[in-house]
Amino acid sequence: MDSIVAATAVLTISDAICSKAGIKRGTPPPELSARAPVYVPSAAGLEPLLHAVSFSNEELSSTLQNSDLIASLQRFSVRAGFHDLNLGIDTDNTFVITPIVETDDELIIANPGELAASLRHHLIKSAIEHGCLEVLRDAFHSEVVAQVDSLFKLMGTTRIATDEQEEGFIRRRYKLLEDKYVDVAIVIDDLGEYDVADPFGRWRTDDLSVRVQDSIDPARNPTEDDHKTLRIVILEGIGRHVFFGYEKPRLPGPFTTLSLDELQVMAELDGSDPLFLWKFAQADSDLHDRTTVQSFSTLDNYAIYRDANHSYYVGDDRPPTFFSIVNGSGTALRVEAQKRIDSHEVLGPDGQRYIEVISLWGTDVAPIYFVHPRHRRRGLFLELANSEVWIAGNNHYSGVVEDFFESLITALSFWLWQMFESKSVAFIDSVGENRQIFIMIEIDDPEKLGQVLAGESDGTSEDRSWIRVVDTQEGKVKLEILSDLFRVDSSDTNSEKFLVKALLDGLKLHVVDGDPTDFVNRLCSPPQKKMMRLSPLTMSGGTPQSLSLRGLSKNTIPRSPWMN
Structure with a gap:
């Protein structure tokens, strides 16, 4: 019940900030460019935004209308002047854990962009304190798998195999059209060794990437079905950083890795074509086979591929030996999916x-x-x-x-x-x-x-x-x-x-x-x-x-x- 109250309070405050700032659902982020001039608003321009993140005691009572909701914000708050700045070798994440600054007269949401991350962190921390982390983990895993099934159904596939639950990941197999298959390994953060002092800590996977590839892409003589199989690893975390690498694919057929969020954007834009993901994964695999690729997001890759008429063609000159994809290239696709869906x-x-x-x-x-x-x-x-x-x-x-x-x-x-x-x-x-x-x-x-x-x-x-x-x-x-x-x-x-x-x-x-x-x-x-x-x-x-x-x-x- 405490978690429900806290989630209600934080999300209500977040919604109120957006309303006061004139930000509606679906508002795209501003386009950023290293070459664009830095815009510093005037005092008059900044004043409405300062008001949007400030809540007097009266306004807070009017917004939340419940003493329990107001009290639940204590865990997200720090008294003005008592924030302990500790950069160390990394960023100061304490302003993620406590993004609200409290004074005698008002609450100031000092870090509004991290309210969702703060809420997620406190929910996990609360589950640890109450001894129900496994329950939270299982619910999280079930929801991820259900969404994966829903998206593949959208893409016209049919589940054809008994589910396989292996240590650290879940297997799915789908039939695509009449003669193709999709093998999926769903790797989800198990919340193990969660650091209650660091909302962006490390997700330790040890040899998990090796075991996932051995399962979905084993070293064996290929069969006829292997040539007709798309292999996908869906890597779904909760904000912690992770390194997940593979050897070069061993079996024929396209292979790709992406997050659930990336799969959703891609499916919502192009899911009416049952082969869209197959075509992209094949093109992406071919690109990696002939070129060194630097990329931080599969959706960024997909944006480049989609903009080039569903290919990685970059001109009639000699093919590049190094291909660097700008981080954030997929933002436009997220905006397009939001407008369409x-x-x-x-x-x-x-x-x-x-x-x-x-x-x-x-x-x-x-x-x-x-x-x-x-x-x-x-x-x-x-x-x-x-x-x-x-x-x-x-x-x-x-x-x-x-x-x-x-x-x-x-x-x-x-x-x-x-x-x-x-x-x-x-x-x-x-x-x-x-x-x-x-x-x-x-x-x-x-x-x-x-x-x-x-x-x-x-x-x-x-x-x-x-x-x-x-x-x-x-x-x-x-x-x-x-x-x-x-x-x-x-x-x-x-x-x-x-x-x-x-x-x-x-x-x-x-x-x-x-x-x-x-x-x-x-x-x-x-x-x-x-x-x-x-x-x-x-x-x-x-x-x-x-x-x-x-x-x-x-x-x-x-x-x-x-x-x-």
């Missing part, structure tokens, strides 16, 4: 648990997110400036009705975003606790609607709205699709207007300038996207295949490989 946790519709969401089309396109497949939930999440909206349904459908439902919640998300982008609407009283709104969608007669969508019925000839508001509560809206009134629209925008009108009524939105009807007509008129232009598509045998959602759609906008 923007994976993060949000409070679920029940208000009790957090759910991971992933950008549907990329943050540069729209703030609309889908639920990570591991949660086995469907629905879309919309991040507006001052509120969060869930759009989902409790019932599950099949065939064309399910396709229609997915198109519908996408269109509702799009139009709600467009309504607020226009800055012409505002909430009155429908926002619930935690600034969340939950829009529930139900279909009154799925069977009848399916007949209309499949072209088996013409539907109604009436030009009336087929979506209505059936219930509104604080933070909750229920919309119902009326099958008797539904029809597949032609080229007009009535369907769009029906959706926007239902959102206006259900959420009790106030139209800032003008009449609601005029606003709906203006918003949905060309050249705005037409989201609900549905047309039944049938296969030769007359079996419904899918529905076409035109305009801004998952078929025309680059999307996350998680959607594949």
